[in-house]
Amino acid sequence: MGTEEATALLWEGLAAPKRGPRPTLRLDAIAGEGIALADAEGIDSVTMQRVAAALGVTKMALYRYVPGKNELVALMTDIAIGEPPRLADLEGGWRPRLYAWALRMSERFWRHPWTLQTTVGRRAFGPNELDWLEESVAAxxxxxxxxxxxLDVAATLSGHVRSLVQQGVARVSEDGIEGRFTALVRGREERFPALLAAMKSAEAHDSQNKAFEFGLERILDGVGSLLEQRA
Amino acid sequence: MGTEEATALLWEGLAAPKRGPRPTLRLDAIAGEGIALADAEGIDSVTMQRVAAALGVTKMALYRYVPGKNELVALMTDIAIGEPPRLADLEGGWRPRLYAWALRMSERFWRHPWTLQTTVGRRAFGPNELDWLEESVAAxxxxxxxxxxxLDVAATLSGHVRSLVQQGVARVSEDGIEGRFTALVRGREERFPALLAAMKSAEAHDSQNKAFEFGLERILDGVGSLLEQRA
DNA sequence: GTGAAACTGCATCTATCGTACACTGTGTCG
DNA sequence: CGACACAGTGTACGATAGATGCAGTTTCAC
Structure with missing residues (x-):
């Protein structure tokens, strides 16, 4: 609604006013401070108060540059995601391109894990986000x-990247998902035989952290087998 | 730490006290009211205030039953997810079982879309959630x-279900993602040639809403081709 | 120049959130 | 029957996003 229009204006950059005092802040500086905060302490610690304090300004000053917090987060998100890689140069056709696409995207998410939370549900799409989508479909x-x-392949790929990075982030930031598992499983081992066996085996082979690549290869294999089936 | 222990106690059910006045509430009634609220108006509208009001009680009364809001949401989440289907009875081996697993899981997420948000990041694992995982690994x-x-296949599958339901929910609750796309794309059609062509073609064939099944088949195909490759 | 319009940033205020704490009333066991 | 344990309430507090009104500052039109 009104919010969407306001957000759309955000991507264009607000029209620079002619009269009045010089703005002390710049939109990208605000977003940058927000990104730094989110990177360091998570998206929940990004409040208008704290962003403003980091810029040496009161929180209400931010509303001169941004319609509200949602728009600030949307802006932060699109900047943090950044531009997609140019895949056209890559040799080898669709498969290495999609592989590279997924890898680059996962790197972005790893660098700014909070973008996983801010690119969910009701929200405004940023231009960079669209560029990523365009790039994957073009491949x-x-x-x-x-x-x-x-579009379906792109959605599946992007979903894989998102959820696997999410699981990976949860793993490192919580001293091991396994810790939380075992606490719940303990004393009821007979309820989770397959899970426990799989985890024990995984631990023995130190095959963790390969889930992302493994699943990615499976998805690309699946696309490949569809293509073969049609040829 | 302390929170985790408190949450663990939650799954067991609080020990019923002997003396004192009768509790007017029950834990499952509280969680049920929270679920109804989240279903109807989204997880953000679940506040201690509103849950308590729905039960005819002040918000502080809830703290007699639940250590805090996080634990309430965790409880709501595990109840809403519910028990996994029993796949062992299903004929045909791993593939139809995983297919059914993914379908059932997506149904649960569709019924309670907010669980997509509450099963993310730092949080406590519920027993039902673990049961679902066990079931998929067992298949x-x-x-x-x-x-x-x-474990990697299970993670990939669960990630696919989650993200595709999420995209689907976003689509129906926002009058079409396409609407938001086009608003951004308009006037810059030359930047998104592949995306626009794909969307136009998708629209023509009315192939939407098939993304979930399509991606699911791709993933299962990919697992199948790995198995063949080894045989 | 000079005045007025336009703009910036701040102080103050409201509403809502989770939750800590003290208190009153009630039910049960010794 | 009386002491104790517990239930639910009222109040209070710190944080949050945001609305509004008010200074002070800058630049354009004349």
């Missing part, structure tokens, strides 16, 4: 997929 | 995957 051009199928 | 027993690989 699927000319291999015999329908338009809808291309 | 992969005996087909030649290592323990770590089973």
């Amino acid at each position: 699927l051009d000319g291999i015999g997929l329908e338009g809808g199928e291309k | 992969l027993d005996g087909i030649g995957l290592e323990g770590g690989e089973k």
